[in-house]
Amino acid sequence: MGAATGESFPRRLRLTRAGEFQQVFKNNFRRADACVTILVGKNPGVCPRLGFAIARKQVPKAVGRNRLKRLFRESFRKAQHRLPDRDLVIMVRREIQLVGADKIRAAMDKHWNSIIKQCEKS
Numbered sequence: 001m002g003a004a005t006g007e008s009f010p011r012r013l014r015l016t017r018a019g020e021f022q023q024v025f026k027n028n029f030r031r032a033d034a035c036v037t038i039l040v041g042k043n044p045g046v047c048p049r050l051g052f053a054i055a056r057k058q059v060p061k062a063v064g065r066n067r068l069k070r071l072f073r074e075s076f077r078k079a080q081h082r083l084p085d086r087d088l089v090i091m092v093r094r095e096i097q098l099v100g101a102d103k104i105r106a107a108m109d110k111h112w113n114s115i116i117k118q119c120e121k122s
Contacts, residue, residue, distance in 0.1 A: 009073050013080065015051030015087055024051070024089045029118065031111050035096035035104070038111050040118070041087040048083040050076045053091045064097060071101055075108035083112060084119035 015021055024041030031038045043049060052069055059065045072090050076083075096104070 009050075009077055012045075013047060013049055013076075015049050015089065020049075020087065021051055021053070021089060024087045028089075031114050031118075033107055033111075035093050035099055036107060036111065037091045037093075038115065039089040039091070040115055041089070043085050043087045046085055048076075048080055048085055049087050051087070051089045053089055055091075058092050058094050059097060068092060068096065068104075071104050072108065075105055075112070079109070079112040082116060084116065086115070086119060088115070 015024070024039050026041075028039040028041040030040065050073070052072065054065045054068060056065070059068065076088075099107075
């Protein structure tokens with residue numbers, strides 16, 4: 001499904017090294033709500049890249065962390081062609097476990113739109 005519509009998630013779209021995450025943590029602007037924080041950092045490449053920092057303290061079960069990552073990846077894949085060339089790190093708060101998938105998808109759409117507007121300004 002994803003490959004046919006151009007919505008895959010290849011390695012070049014991921015933050016994989018600790019140094020890449022450190023750059024985003026040091027130099028960023030953030031978008032946040034009650035459940036999700038997205039850090040937006042500079043990107044030396046030519047496409048937006050996504051990484052996750054979902055702490056076990058916030059979501060204790062691996063099943064829950066993996067479910068969230070699937071939702072975030074799906075949302076990113078659908079928005080990646082509109083997003084600016086930035087590094088994005090998604091972090092969550094404990095409250096996200098009480099929110100349904102539909103509300104998470106809607107919140108992510110709002111975050112992506114907010115990030116696009118912010119990057120157009122600068």
